[in-house]
Amino acid sequence: MSRPELVAPPEIYYGDIEAKKYTNNTRVQQIQADMTYRALELLNLPQDEPAFLLDIGCGSGLSGEILDEEGYNWVGVDIAPSMLEVALEREVEGDLFLHDIGQGFGFRPGSFDGAISISVIQWLLNAETSHPTSSPPHRLTRFFTTLHSALRNPSRAVLQFYPTSDDQIQLITSIAQKAGFGGGVVVDYPNSKKAKKVFLCLFVGSGGAQQVPKGLDGEEVDGDSQAQFEKRREKFSSRGKNGRRKNIKDKDWILKKKELYRQRGKEGVPRDSKYTARKRRPVF
Amino acid sequence: MVRLITHNLLACHAKGCTTNNFPLKLQDVVVEVREAEFNADFLRGFLPRIEWTALVNAAKELGDTSLPLEMPEMVDDEFLKNLHHVLLEIHVDEGAMVCPNCGHKYPIMNGIPNMLLAEHEIG
Ligand SMILES: C[S@@+](CC[C@H](N)C(=O)[O-])C[C@H]1O[C@@H](n2cnc3c(N)ncnc32)[C@H](O)[C@@H]1O
Ligand SMILES: [Zn+2]
Numbered sequence: 001m002s003r004p005e006l007v008a009p010p011e012i013y014y015g016d017i018e019a020k021k022y023t024n025n026t027r028v029q030q031i032q033a034d035m036t037y038r039a040l041e042l043l044n045l046p047q048d049e050p051a052f053l054l055d056i057g058c059g060s061g062l063s064g065e066i067l068d069e070e071g072y073n074w075v076g077v078d079i080a081p082s083m084l085e086v087a088l089e090r091e092v093e094g095d096l097f098l099h100d101i102g103q104g105f106g107f108r109p110g111s112f113d114g115a116i117s118i119s120v121i122q123w124l125l126n127a128e129t130s131h132p133t134s135s136p137p138h139r140l141t142r143f144f145t146t147l148h149s150a151l152r153n154p155s156r157a158v159l160q161f162y163p164t165s166d167d168q169i170q171l172i173t174s175i176a177q178k179a180g181f182g183g184g185v186v187v188d189y190p191n192s193k194k195a196k197k198v199f200l201c202l203f204v205g206s207g208g209a210q211q212v213p214k215g216l217d218g219e220e221v222d223g224d225s226q227a228q229f230e231k232r233r234e235k236f237s238s239r240g241k242n243g244r245r246k247n248i249k250d251k252d253w254i255l256k257k258k259e260l261y262r263q264r265g266k267e268g269v270p271r272d273s274k275y276t277a278r279k280r281r282p283v284f
Numbered sequence: 285m286v287r288l289i290t291h292n293l294l295a296c297h298a299k300g301c302t303t304n305n306f307p308l309k310l311q312d313v314v315v316e317v318r319e320a321e322f323n324a325d326f327l328r329g330f331l332p333r334i335e336w337t338a339l340v341n342a343a344k345e346l347g348d349t350s351l352p353l354e355m356p357e358m359v360d361d362e363f364l365k366n367l368h369h370v371l372l373e374i375h376v377d378e379g380a381m382v383c384p385n386c387g388h389k390y391p392i393m394n395g396i397p398n399m400l401l402a403e404h405e406i407g
């Protein structure tokens with residue numbers, strides 16, 4: 001199967017039909033959710049402080065729904081109107097913008113406590129026209145410089161993406177560095193064809209102990225990433241029930257929202273579980 | 285959905301538009317009020333990030349005059365409740381945001397502002 005970003009521009013590829021297909025696919029939902037949780041771990045936000053986050057390429061809200069569940073306020077931007085429409089239907093709580101991240105952001109300096117991006121920035125590696133502002137390096141530069149200024153000092157941005165080569169990773173990290181970011185690439189399960197995931201973990205300022213976190217590895221077995229993630233999460237959650245983050249939304253509030261979604265016939269509302277409204281802790 | 289919390293962070297990002305490009309002027313707006321969960325800690329943490337005059341004026345344009353003209357030094361419950369409402373519960377569904385400097389108009393449809401620039405406006 002050919003990579004989506006080679007098939008058509010994003011706002012065309014994610015048209016009405018693909019937007020629905022993508023969003024309703026339970027496997028996609030699970031993978032995007034897992035990567036969002038992992039991105040939040042890598043974001044390493046200060047405990048007990050509420051945060052205002054940016055979801056870059058928020059799409060139909062699969063990543064944003066996790067931010068809602070975790071009690072964050074957030075803003076989402078995406079270039080595909082059909083994806084945003086699905087996000088509206090699913091009633092995510094973030095503010096949504098139709099926006100091409102390759103054109104840069106207009107957010108005031110220090111607007112966000114952190115940013116995540118799940119399965120998006122590989123799209124910036126493809127030029128759509130011959131106009132100079134549409135060359136990948138130009139768009140990446142615009143993107144990273146304006147993102148850097150939109151973030152608070154110190155803070156982090158964690159961007160999971162699908163590179164096709166080491167050259168692409170090299171290009172992206174070097175432009176991010178020129179834009180002022182520290183940090184680097186974290187690769188989870190590098191030896192597993194299926195479970196391997198690349199996260200660009202970027203730092204603004206010194207940000208505490210700003211060392212590039214280690215990737216996950218080892219026991220990961222192809223096709224078993226699910227169990228691995230769950231086990232790992234359980235471990236963190238048992239690390240102490242005190243110090244529950246204050247901005248975490250009330251369990252009652254979340255259950256109320258979910259009930260509301262169900263009544264409106266929303267598909268794919270996560271089941272209530274012992275994980276609902278539960279605190280997740282960073283790994284390192 | 286645009287709420288004033290994001291409007292307050294948003295400047296024009298058109299090419300060469302770097303001064304007097306904030307706040308974007310709200311135009312022909314249709315608003316809707318939706319309940320959001322109150323969180324005093326979030327509001328306190330967010331307060332230093334707010335451009336106060338821009339917020340007070342934007343709220344006024346949307347018909348809410350509950351905020352004091354100056355950011356108060358003492359933050360009490362009533363103030364936080366009003367701030368919560370202004371920042372997080374008033375949604376702009378339709379209308380536009382217009383740059384006070386270059387005049388670029390960012391239309392808002394179905395709660396979603398269109399921030400896309402034409403090729404000649406890209407920095
Ligand atoms: C695989 S989806 C991921 C969506 C969401 N983050 C998730 O986890 O489900 C990739 C998204 O990136 C968006 N995208 C691609 N290029 C973009 C650009 N230049 N600006 C903004 N969004 C873009 C697409 O429209 C699409 O919604
Ligand atoms: Zn302007």
